[in-house]
Amino acid sequence: MGCGKEKILQDETYRRALQQEADYWGQEAQLAAAKGIPFSADMQRAERMQIFRGPGLPQLQSYDPDIERLMNGEWYERLFAAVNAVSRPADVLVLACGAGGLSLELARQGHRVEGIDISPKALLVAQRFADECRKREGAVDLVYRCADLNYIKLEPKRYDAIVAWDGLHHILRLYNLMKQISFALRSGGELIYSDSVGQPLLNRLIGGTIYFVLPTRVGYATKLRIAIQGLGAVQEQMSKRSPFEGAAEGNLYHLTQLRFEILEKQRHTGIGFRAAIAGDLKDGRFRYSFLKFMKRLDDCLVRYGWLRGDHLFLRARPKL
């Protein structure tokens, strides 16, 4: 990274953008946790809910644990299996852990888990669900820490596995973070993540069209507004709310393979709006069967190379 950008990272603009990032994700976590139990905070006890995000596009956010399991269950299972294969129990670090759902699940499986995120509010939610889990199910070894992954210094040889779910694409100084991760892993340790690597235009067009046509909880007037303004408008809204959204999507794989030997990599999730389509689809008798069909279709389109997956599941080991 050139000196110019490096300077921006350290100055007031960066500080403010990071604050906004932390506030946005904290607010999302708190809004959801005020409604019930979000999947992002507790995968096992999660409930269905709908959040009104205020003015802007999209306004509604739907959470449905059954849909989350249907769409992403396979990738969560692969991540858990990969951690368990490294060591059981393992010392696990969860990067950009947000409201803590993944960290809590790993701790439930008996691992010693540390979660890091920049949002103190999201971490408060995570802490609350960890405490509730302790009361209901007994001890879990789980701690949270608020820190900036752009500038983090990790303890050398401290972890057996370092994992991330949809968080690395927010990290601007990913080169630095990858270096830290490679030092922080013990011999035989693995970096395991599933993260956004950017939506190709074709995926966005297909996803956007399906979303527009289907009966969703978001009304046709709003969808028409989205269509007229173009999908770019949704992204613009998102980057106002979360300034680092997509910051590292383009070079995530490249920067990983500079420092790591890739053990497994698979692109998944072809239709970019799949999560929104799934979450917003109106209730009806065929809702879940339709979504199962969509998921199979999507998997086939990616497997046979008709669409490029916009997420990457990866396992890697530091290069010697």
Ligand SMILES: C[S@@+](CC[C@H](N)C(=O)[O-])C[C@H]1O[C@@H](n2cnc3c(N)ncnc32)[C@H](O)[C@@H]1O
């Ligand atoms: C898309 S959310 C994913 C949260 C969580 N991994 C999940 O799947 O529910 C992105 C997360 O990255 C965190 N984040 C963004 N920039 C960060 C930074 N520089 N350091 C640490 N965390 C950061 C945000 O606070 C947010 O919780």
